[in-house]
Amino acid sequence: MFSKETYIQRRAALRNRLSSGIVLFLGNIDNPINFKDNCYPFRQDSTFLYYFGLSVPFIAAIIDLDEDKSIVFGDELSIDDIVWMGQQETLQAKCAKSGVAQTSPSGSLSTFIQKAIDSKRTIHFLPPYQSSSKIRLSELLQVPVSNLKPSVSLIKAVVAQRSIKEPQEITEIEKALQVATEMHLLAMRLGNIGTKEYEIVNAMQHYAGDHNCSFAYPPIVTRHGEILHNHHYHNTFGKGDMVLNDSGVETSLGYASDLTRTFPADTTFTPLQRDMYQIVLDSFESSRNLLQPGVSFKSIHLHATEILVQGLKDIGLMRGNVADAVAAHAHSLFFQCGLGHMMGLDVHDMEDLGEQYVGYTDENPKDTTTFGIKSLRLGKELEAGYVLTIEPGIYIIPELIDIWQAENKLAEFINYDKLKEFRHFGGIRIEDNFLITPEGYRLLGPELIKSVEDIENYKQAYA
Amino acid sequence: MFSKETYIQRRAALRNRLSSGIVLFLGNIDNPINFKDNCYPFRQDSTFLYYFGLSVPFIAAIIDLDEDKSIVFGDELSIDDIVWMGQQETLQAKCAKSGVAQTSPSGSLSTFIQKAIDSKRTIHFLPPYQSSSKIRLSELLQVPVSNLKPSVSLIKAVVAQRSIKEPQEITEIEKALQVATEMHLLAMRLGNIGTKEYEIVNAMQHYAGDHNCSFAYPPIVTRHGEILHNHHYHNTFGKGDMVLNDSGVETSLGYASDLTRTFPADTTFTPLQRDMYQIVLDSFESSRNLLQPGVSFKSIHLHATEILVQGLKDIGLMRGNVADAVAAHAHSLFFQCGLGHMMGLDVHDMEDLGEQYVGYTDENPKDTTTFGIKSLRLGKELEAGYVLTIEPGIYIIPELIDIWQAENKLAEFINYDKLKEFRHFGGIRIEDNFLITPEGYRLLGPELIKSVEDIENYKQAYA
Numbered sequence: 001m002f003s004k005e006t007y008i009q010r011r012a013a014l015r016n017r018l019s020s021g022i023v024l025f026l027g028n029i030d031n032p033i034n035f036k037d038n039c040y041p042f043r044q045d046s047t048f049l050y051y052f053g054l055s056v057p058f059i060a061a062i063i064d065l066d067e068d069k070s071i072v073f074g075d076e077l078s079i080d081d082i083v084w085m086g087q088q089e090t091l092q093a094k095c096a097k098s099g100v101a102q103t104s105p106s107g108s109l110s111t112f113i114q115k116a117i118d119s120k121r122t123i124h125f126l127p128p129y130q131s132s133s134k135i136r137l138s139e140l141l142q143v144p145v146s147n148l149k150p151s152v153s154l155i156k157a158v159v160a161q162r163s164i165k166e167p168q169e170i171t172e173i174e175k176a177l178q179v180a181t182e183m184h185l186l187a188m189r190l191g192n193i194g195t196k197e198y199e200i201v202n203a204m205q206h207y208a209g210d211h212n213c214s215f216a217y218p219p220i221v222t223r224h225g226e227i228l229h230n231h232h233y234h235n236t237f238g239k240g241d242m243v244l245n246d247s248g249v250e251t252s253l254g255y256a257s258d259l260t261r262t263f264p265a266d267t268t269f270t271p272l273q274r275d276m277y278q279i280v281l282d283s284f285e286s287s288r289n290l291l292q293p294g295v296s297f298k299s300i301h302l303h304a305t306e307i308l309v310q311g312l313k314d315i316g317l318m319r320g321n322v323a324d325a326v327a328a329h330a331h332s333l334f335f336q337c338g339l340g341h342m343m344g345l346d347v348h349d350m351e352d353l354g355e356q357y358v359g360y361t362d363e364n365p366k367d368t369t370t371f372g373i374k375s376l377r378l379g380k381e382l383e384a385g386y387v388l389t390i391e392p393g394i395y396i397i398p399e400l401i402d403i404w405q406a407e408n409k410l411a412e413f414i415n416y417d418k419l420k421e422f423r424h425f426g427g428i429r430i431e432d433n434f435l436i437t438p439e440g441y442r443l444l445g446p447e448l449i450k451s452v453e454d455i456e457n458y459k460q461a462y463a
Numbered sequence: 464m465f466s467k468e469t470y471i472q473r474r475a476a477l478r479n480r481l482s483s484g485i486v487l488f489l490g491n492i493d494n495p496i497n498f499k500d501n502c503y504p505f506r507q508d509s510t511f512l513y514y515f516g517l518s519v520p521f522i523a524a525i526i527d528l529d530e531d532k533s534i535v536f537g538d539e540l541s542i543d544d545i546v547w548m549g550q551q552e553t554l555q556a557k558c559a560k561s562g563v564a565q566t567s568p569s570g571s572l573s574t575f576i577q578k579a580i581d582s583k584r585t586i587h588f589l590p591p592y593q594s595s596s597k598i599r600l601s602e603l604l605q606v607p608v609s610n611l612k613p614s615v616s617l618i619k620a621v622v623a624q625r626s627i628k629e630p631q632e633i634t635e636i637e638k639a640l641q642v643a644t645e646m647h648l649l650a651m652r653l654g655n656i657g658t659k660e661y662e663i664v665n666a667m668q669h670y671a672g673d674h675n676c677s678f679a680y681p682p683i684v685t686r687h688g689e690i691l692h693n694h695h696y697h698n699t700f701g702k703g704d705m706v707l708n709d710s711g712v713e714t715s716l717g718y719a720s721d722l723t724r725t726f727p728a729d730t731t732f733t734p735l736q737r738d739m740y741q742i743v744l745d746s747f748e749s750s751r752n753l754l755q756p757g758v759s760f761k762s763i764h765l766h767a768t769e770i771l772v773q774g775l776k777d778i779g780l781m782r783g784n785v786a787d788a789v790a791a792h793a794h795s796l797f798f799q800c801g802l803g804h805m806m807g808l809d810v811h812d813m814e815d816l817g818e819q820y821v822g823y824t825d826e827n828p829k830d831t832t833t834f835g836i837k838s839l840r841l842g843k844e845l846e847a848g849y850v851l852t853i854e855p856g857i858y859i860i861p862e863l864i865d866i867w868q869a870e871n872k873l874a875e876f877i878n879y880d881k882l883k884e885f886r887h888f889g890g891i892r893i894e895d896n897f898l899i900t901p902e903g904y905r906l907l908g909p910e911l912i913k914s915v916e917d918i919e920n921y922k923q924a925y926a
Contacts, residue, residue: 131594
């Protein structure tokens with residue numbers, strides 16, 4: 001946990017952003033895998049961690065906005081619990097570290113909420129993403145699950161606050177990046193011809209675990225880099241394959257890192273891979289240099305896209321005017337997703353609160369329908385203190401090409417004939433994490449090699 | 464998956480055990496960790512795996528008992544899904560492997576169930592343990608979550624069927640045991656003075672993953688063996704410590720293994736540890752020899768307990784008549800749990816269906832209140848085809864001793880003075896997995912060393 005003062009100040013800042021009523025936070029529970037007592041590793045809700053720091057299952061908390069008071073609802077261990085789970089610090093002692101003096105048994109939460117309902121107080125809560133929280137909210141508020149109405153003012157207040165990272169949060173993210181960087185180098189050393197995808201995943205997990213971290217998300221380690229969220233690991237890398245490794249860890253306090261590198265299973269890229277890799281790297285370098293407060297991330301996304309299109313034009317896969325191609329979304333045959341996203345206590349920071357609120361504004365809402373841009377999670381103007389990813393890529397997806405080509409879609413921008421040679425090319429992505437500073441930006445964590453030359457030298461050194 | 468015929472036959476056998484109506488099976492979903500798209504590893508519901516073999520999230524199935532027909536409800540991938548997750552075999556093709564000819568979109572399930580409700584057909588379903596299933600059932604059946612009434616006849620039919628393992632299921636369990644056995648030997652080689660608990664856990668996970676398995680449950684790897692379900696791994700093993708390692712893996716088809724060994728971090732046990740270990744081992748050997756059809760597992764549990772009490776008497780921790788001590792539950796200061804449980808597609812097989820139905824009978828119901836015996840998950844008469852664990856132990860729990868001693872509880876059987884010397888002794892458990900055969904029993908998987916001599920020799924060989 002951070003200091004007691006951290007949590008007290010964060011809660012006070014939240015109160016200042018809201019008017020009156022009660023803010024209800026539900027912590028996460030131990031989620032059953034295949035029966036009640038066999039559970040997935042516990043992960044506390046990120047907003048709960050942010051305001052209370054308590055990584056304890058089955059608790060809830062309220063902030064009374066009118067009385068300036070916080071209460072944590074949860075139960076102390078019984079002797080049966082101690083027999084099965086061991087003696088632990090009391091909940092009260094844990095709460096004291098969070099600056100919360102008052103705890104109350106779990107069962108008393110419903111009484112507390114009932115009183116608030118009876119006295120017609122506003123009860124603010126965030127959108128639940130775990131089904132258990134939906135049920136608990138439904139029961140507490142006596143509203144069907146499908147009718148739960150999260151508080152938009154609370155969402156906006158939390159997003160505003162969590163978006164600007166404190167120095168101690170940056171330190172945690174850089175801890176996560178330190179481990180993730182070493183983990184990626186390990187993967188580069190292991191990712192050779194004959195290696196199985198899962199062998200890399202398992203070795204990375206082992207490394208992360210031994211360094212007090214866990215995966216921040218299911219890693220993507222694949223010879224099919226064109227599949228954006230590929231969580232299958234059964235393939236063996238062969239000659240001519242590239243390894244796409246999108247993986248990051250979170251620290252014990254819950255802060256994420258999110259890195260992607262693409263490298264040859266062999267010690268060198270093929271000439272074609274090298275050309276395509278350089279296009280993605282050019283897009284990466286050019287767009288990251290635009291990071292600074294006041295610039296909209298959507299404009300950087302479009303810039304990155306133009307660099308990709310120019311490169312694909314040079315290589316003969318696209319044609320026509322670059323700006324026109326981007327305006328027509330022709331690039332989305334090759335770059336189907338967004339340039340990046342916020343990062344913090346979640347790898348897609350606060351995504352549970354809604355991309356519209358985290359990445360966009362009421363004045364510039366998210367495009368939720370147009371293929372490609374609808375997957376851009378962040379579009380709004382940047383502010384100092386944001387932490388985000390930059391991750392351009394090129395993805396050659398045969399099934400998507402077949403659909404577009406059947407309609408001869410946007411053929412003025414796409415050279416479908418030439419594309420035939422690339423059908424099984426795969427995909428490339430390069431991703432780092434950045435902090436927006438008053439002056440511009442700062443790469444977070446150590447530099448992880450990414451030039452063609454550095455990667456080939458590294459592969460050769462460990463061959 | 465097993466053969467198509469396997470699933471067809473299993474469903475036919477289930478139909479034969481039930482009268483009429485519809486059986487509704489909900490598969491599990493991808494469960495969010497901290498936001499909707501960041502999910503825990505998918506694990507299909509075990510009963511769904513048993514009857515359909517489909518390890519696919521977000522599907523459901525029905526068996527129409529009156530029309531002899533099965534339908535799987537789920538959606539084929541859209542092109543957006545393919546972009547993000549890659550091309551996959553169609554759901555229809557997957558279902559064909561399960562002998563299910565008819566698939567229907569997810570959305571049509573509610574219409575199907577509504578028709579069944581309208582025509583007053585019985586809708587059988589099993590107790591939901593994941594909150595998402597509770598919500599889906601509540602919505603489909605238009606009943607509040609708290610009022611869902613699972614079908615007891617279905618529970619009993621499923622338990623009767625799944626309790627008797629097919630030869631191909633035994634083969635899978637023995638595959639899991641092959642990997643778990645090697646994993647335990649690895650832990651014995653690593654578990655030395657200076658090793659951290661988590662280093663063993665991470666190395667085991669790596670080994671299991673590289674052998675196409677995953678943990679069947681969160682492992683217990685601890686210098687505090689007295690804590691029955693200890694999932695904290697931050698301690699370092701020191702001189703004089705024992706390592707208790709309770710861990711098992713499941714195969715890709717979902718079948719579990721569950722082994723425990725306790726060994727010294729040093730190359731030898733201390734004399735006291737050796738004596739206590741031998742008591743547990745005597746109890747283990749003596750009770751496993753009683754395994755055979757027709758014998759109640761509760762009687763074996765009581766036999767194992769008597770052996771433990773006799774040993775504790777010999778060592779001076781208990782006193783008085785052994786049978787009287789057991790009858791008075793005096794042993795539960797040292798052995799707070801049960802001797803074993805069923806195992807199969809779940810490490811505690813079918814625990815989601817209710818221990819009363821899996822481990823007991825209407826005539827001999829479970830004691831759910833008496834400390835100690837209330838934790839015995841299996842009490843009923845054994846049948847050929849059952850797979851179960853035998854896992855006696857001795858656990859010295861200071862907090863429990865303090866409570867008992869304050870009341871001078873059962874002092875005629877317990878030597879509290881002598882117990883002071885043992886306060887920080889820790890805990891010992893030995894666990895293997897067995898198949899009940901018509902003749903008696905068979906140890907499943909390879910023999911994993913467990914005598915004092917074999918363990919010390921192994922530790923010395925790798926020191």
